[in-house]
Amino acid sequence: MNRISWLAVPTEDHTHEGVLKLWQKAEANLGFIPNVFRAQALNAEQFLAWWTNFNLLVNREGHLSNAEREMLAVVVSGLNRCVYCAVSHGAALRTCTGDPILADTVAVNWRHARLDPRQAALCAFAEKLTLTPADMTEQDLYPLKQAGLNDHEILEATQVIGMFNMTNRVSSALGFQPNTEYHQQGR
Incomplete structure (x- = not known):
């Protein structure tokens, strides 16, 4: 092994x-x-x-779809350059969307993916919260609301983003390596 x-x-x-x-x-x-x-x-x-x-x-079933949660995981993990989480959740995103091109593009640069306004707002929020959390203001919630997210969905998105930032740090700090099976899933 x-x-x-x-x-x-x-x-x-x-x-x-x-x-x-x-x-x-x-x-x-x-x-x-x-x-x-x-x-x-x-x-x-x-x-x-x-x-x-x-x-x-x-x-678990929540306020966001599985695909939205996995997309947030991939964006956060890609920004943090967490190999384990980017690979494993990239596989999950490919599996739940059935779209390997979308998943691979989101993993590299979500701005190049064909996203609807809701998905793009979630990705932009995840990016700012991951890269510059001290710069967050109430105005950062407006694009999410304009894209149709309600307060429950915004809170869940924030919790998912926070979970992945923490998990990325543990995985990266300790050199966790993804299972080889993840590389083939959803392809």
Whole structure:
């Protein structure tokens, strides 16, 4: 197995029962265990707390569509140059949209993608919040509202963007490597 983190990665024999259950569920649903699950298992309780929040924001039905949440993940991860998240969520965006060209273009430069006004407003908001969070003002919400987003959707978008900024920093700081399976998904 190739190295997936710059830190130690526990074996199944040395992994928390709750993490093992999550690994089994992921393998059943995806056909593999995401490396981020293996790498973060070193601190099982913190990983499970992160997963609960991440799962709620990204994988459960919410105010934004799955494609919108994955698009935000790809924009944020691309801006942060987080290899793990850009690759894994690029795969998820390809899968949920069925459009590999859109997903690949968003990953490199969302401005070149064929986006509707709502998607473009979300991407612009994600970019500003990621690159210059101290410069945010109430006016930054206006393009989102003009594109038809309501307050629930704006709050969820902000939470998703925040989650990915945090997750990108953990993944990048510790050298998490994406599973090879992600490179083929949705193509």
